[in-house]
Amino acid sequence: MSGTFVGMPSFPKAAHEAVHNQTLRGNLRHATHTIRAKRAKAVAEVSDWAELREAGKQIKDHTLRHLDRYLVQLEESVTAAGGIVHWAADADEANRIVADLVKTTGESEVVKVKSMATQEIGLNEALEAEGIHAYETDLAELIVQLGKDRPSHILVPAIHRNRGEIREIFAREMSEWGRPAPEGLTDTPAELAEAARLHLREKFLRAKVGISGANFMVAETGTMVVVESEGNGRMCLTLPETLISVVGIEKIVPTWQDLEVFLQTLPRSSTAERMNPYTSMWTGTTDGDGPSTFHLVLIDNGRTDTLADEVGRQALRCIRCSACLNVCPVYERAGGHAYGSVYPGPIGAILSPQLRGTASEIDASLPYASSLCGACYEVCPVAIDIPEVLVHLRERVVEGGAVTRDGNEVVLKPAKGHAAERAAMRAARWAFKHPGALRTGQRLASRSRRFHPRSLPGPGAAWSATRDLPTMPSEPFRDWWQRTNGGKDTGK
Amino acid sequence: MSTRDVVLGRVRRAIADVPRGNTPYEQAVDRGYLREHGDRSVEETVDLLAENLADYRAIVHRCEAGELAALIAGLLAGRGSTSVAVPPGLDEAWLAETDVTRVPDRGDSTPHELDRVDSVITACAVAIAETGTIVLDGGPDQGRRRITLVPDHHICVVRVPDQVVSSVPQALPRLDPARPLTWISGPSATSDIELDRVEGVHGPRTLEVVLVNDRTVGGN
Numbered sequence: 001m002s003g004t005f006v007g008m009p010s011f012p013k014a015a016h017e018a019v020h021n022q023t024l025r026g027n028l029r030h031a032t033h034t035i036r037a038k039r040a041k042a043v044a045e046v047s048d049w050a051e052l053r054e055a056g057k058q059i060k061d062h063t064l065r066h067l068d069r070y071l072v073q074l075e076e077s078v079t080a081a082g083g084i085v086h087w088a089a090d091a092d093e094a095n096r097i098v099a100d101l102v103k104t105t106g107e108s109e110v111v112k113v114k115s116m117a118t119q120e121i122g123l124n125e126a127l128e129a130e131g132i133h134a135y136e137t138d139l140a141e142l143i144v145q146l147g148k149d150r151p152s153h154i155l156v157p158a159i160h161r162n163r164g165e166i167r168e169i170f171a172r173e174m175s176e177w178g179r180p181a182p183e184g185l186t187d188t189p190a191e192l193a194e195a196a197r198l199h200l201r202e203k204f205l206r207a208k209v210g211i212s213g214a215n216f217m218v219a220e221t222g223t224m225v226v227v228e229s230e231g232n233g234r235m236c237l238t239l240p241e242t243l244i245s246v247v248g249i250e251k252i253v254p255t256w257q258d259l260e261v262f263l264q265t266l267p268r269s270s271t272a273e274r275m276n277p278y279t280s281m282w283t284g285t286t287d288g289d290g291p292s293t294f295h296l297v298l299i300d301n302g303r304t305d306t307l308a309d310e311v312g313r314q315a316l317r318c319i320r321c322s323a324c325l326n327v328c329p330v331y332e333r334a335g336g337h338a339y340g341s342v343y344p345g346p347i348g349a350i351l352s353p354q355l356r357g358t359a360s361e362i363d364a365s366l367p368y369a370s371s372l373c374g375a376c377y378e379v380c381p382v383a384i385d386i387p388e389v390l391v392h393l394r395e396r397v398v399e400g401g402a403v404t405r406d407g408n409e410v411v412l413k414p415a416k417g418h419a420a421e422r423a424a425m426r427a428a429r430w431a432f433k434h435p436g437a438l439r440t441g442q443r444l445a446s447r448s449r450r451f452h453p454r455s456l457p458g459p460g461a462a463w464s465a466t467r468d469l470p471t472m473p474s475e476p477f478r479d480w481w482q483r484t485n486g487g488k489d490t491g492k
Numbered sequence: 493m494s495t496r497d498v499v500l501g502r503v504r505r506a507i508a509d510v511p512r513g514n515t516p517y518e519q520a521v522d523r524g525y526l527r528e529h530g531d532r533s534v535e536e537t538v539d540l541l542a543e544n545l546a547d548y549r550a551i552v553h554r555c556e557a558g559e560l561a562a563l564i565a566g567l568l569a570g571r572g573s574t575s576v577a578v579p580p581g582l583d584e585a586w587l588a589e590t591d592v593t594r595v596p597d598r599g600d601s602t603p604h605e606l607d608r609v610d611s612v613i614t615a616c617a618v619a620i621a622e623t624g625t626i627v628l629d630g631g632p633d634q635g636r637r638r639i640t641l642v643p644d645h646h647i648c649v650v651r652v653p654d655q656v657v658s659s660v661p662q663a664l665p666r667l668d669p670a671r672p673l674t675w676i677s678g679p680s681a682t683s684d685i686e687l688d689r690v691e692g693v694h695g696p697r698t699l700e701v702v703l704v705n706d707r708t709v710g711g712n
Binding site: 027030031034035045046047048051052054055058059062064065066067068071072075081087088089093137138139140143156158159162163166189190192193194196197200201204205206218221223229230231232234235237238239249254255256257258259260261263264267271273274275276277278279280281282283286288289290298300304305307308310313404407 | 494495496498499500501502503504505506507509510512517520521522523524525526529544548599602603604607620622623624625630636637638641642660661664665669670671672673674675676677678679680681682683684685686687688690692693694695696
């Protein structure tokens with residue numbers, strides 16, 4: 001995945017710093033609580049939500065089960081409609097394909113629709129290295145790009161910034177990139193949006209190359225779908241002569257009819273709207289309307305490895321609505337940056353370690369970035385059982401085992417940092433099999449409780465650095481049970 | 493081996509554990525969800541469209557067929573528009589009462605030229621009541637996608653009740669995926685700043701939807 005986050009500390013370290021940032025926590029709390037309440041209302045409007053959710057799950061599962069067939073069908077449909085299909089096994093290959101396509105046009109700048117896939121592969125940085133400037137045109141992405149910042153939310157990448165910070169960034173940075181911010185810019189959202197409109201319009205009107213992702217690709221018809229609100233998507237998809245769409249191979253739905261499910265569940269889950277202001281659909285090229293050249297770059301970049309995992313593959317159902325972020329108590333406090341990936345929150349905690357593998361410290365820590373409260377599963381419009389995958393990935397980190405990396409089966413060693421945890425689990429297993437030893441141990445622990453340290457020494461230090469040690473009761477439960485005749489003698 | 497073959501090979505190995513079955517797709521998915529939400533009369537469906545369009549800050553007008561030209565002339569004048577982009581197949585009668593300069597939708601006009609046009613007027617392909625959405629399909633009375641994007645003021649005429657459906661599932665079969673489609677629900681908007689909704693970023697900041705009663709002109 002992207003080099004953007006290389007060198008990130010593991011989740012516990014990053015989260016520890018984030019929770020002490022009062023501004024960040026305030027911004028996040030306000031934003032997530034606002035959208036949470038609105039979403040619940042939007043979902044309550046449709047009485048068949050449960051059926052839509054189940055249908056969405058089944059459509060995606062069926063597609064993944066026959067992904068080879070649908071990919072080939074999509075390729076045929078897109079080609080028949082005048083598009084050109086490219087395949088990329090990883091981020092480097094995708095970036096190379098896109099850079100070459102842009103160079104062939106002779107252009108040195110491109111306008112971009114917000115896209116998770118291009119962030120994932122680090123496309124902007126790769127293009128910059130080839131002398132091609134990529135301008136983000138989604139307002140939030142613009143804020144992130146101008147602020148030399150990183151996105152922290154799937155849907156609202158600048159969710160961690162408040163209006164005062166945004167005004168500051170616009171006033172300071174816009175002139176470096178093009179049209180400066182108006183004199184005397186205030187921090188009202190309307191004025192900030194107007195400044196973005198003026199700044200970006202000059203770029204839209206002269207752009208010759210547009211780059212996008214896609215929310216859905218219809219195998220049967222070759223249709224691409226992009227949902228958005230601002231109209232920047234429509235600008236990038238229709239004004240340039242060349243359009244390059246970079247899309248993950250899991251974004252397929254089999255039929256035109258399938259869109260009726262996702263066009264109902266996606267807007268309500270993501271922005272809590274009945275429908276997002278703009279949805280663009282295009283099939284190849286249309287004479288005289290929109291780009292005359294259309295390239296579709298299909299990217300794997302870890303998706304087939306994820307598909308190979310029987311439990312984890314359900315993460316590929318994700319339609320990137322971000323509902324799971326907005327309900328997550330961990331995300332709300334730690335913020336998106338702590339996840340060290342373009343996919344933050346609960347979905348990021350299961351998607352990133354699968355797409356990238358769990359070799360790095362941050363990726364090995366992500367399955368633990370959760371309290372397993374299950375709220376994410378409840379809101380997921382395609383019913384991804386995120387807690388189930390989290391637990392599965394924790395087991396993989398601790399125990400190791402067979403996984404697929406770059407299409408090859410490899411055997412992971414148990415993660416190093418978890419030796420103490422494994423030892424503790426072995427000890428626990430032994431103790432539970434030996435009731436006498438357990439009883440003695442518990443009594444000992446209770447009676448010595450005044451002397452317990454607040455953090456553990458030695459190999460336990462890593463564990464207790466991110467957790468408070470549980471306090472020990474003054475008497476083991478078994479002793480209390482016996483002393484009080486099964487609780488009858490206490491009157492409780 | 494091409495990357496295409498590499499990726500397809502990886503996909504096939506990844507799903508080797510999955511029983512492939514030959515259930516036709518029509519039976520593979522349980523579509524127990526509703527075709528529309530609620531039981532409404534035709535009039536109520538049109539009312540719901542008007543309500544949901546207005547809820548997302550579109551300005552909604554209703555009129556009889558005979559009043560349309562005067563209404564459109566009034567909307568353009570009220571906005572102070574001096575030029576209006578016009579798709580090639582737009583009903584001439586709609587513009588009969590305005591003398592605003594017409595800018596025909598030409599393939600060779602540049603985006604900069606279009607940026608100097610004040611308003612655009614189009615018909616639509618279908619409108620969806622439950623979501624407050626109008627869908628354009630590039631038909632002769634709607635024109636190229638960009639003409640409804642670059643000007644800041646869009647007037648869209650919906651023939652009611654014939655062009656109105658209740659729901660998204662009812663809209664899709666009426667649309668041709670081979671055409672470029674633009675679904676519009678209210679004017680351009682953003683919620684990127686503290687999740688406060690602001691109308692008007694890059695697309696038209698004002699969307700006026702005219703629901704014209706088409707039964708009066710021998711509709712079907």
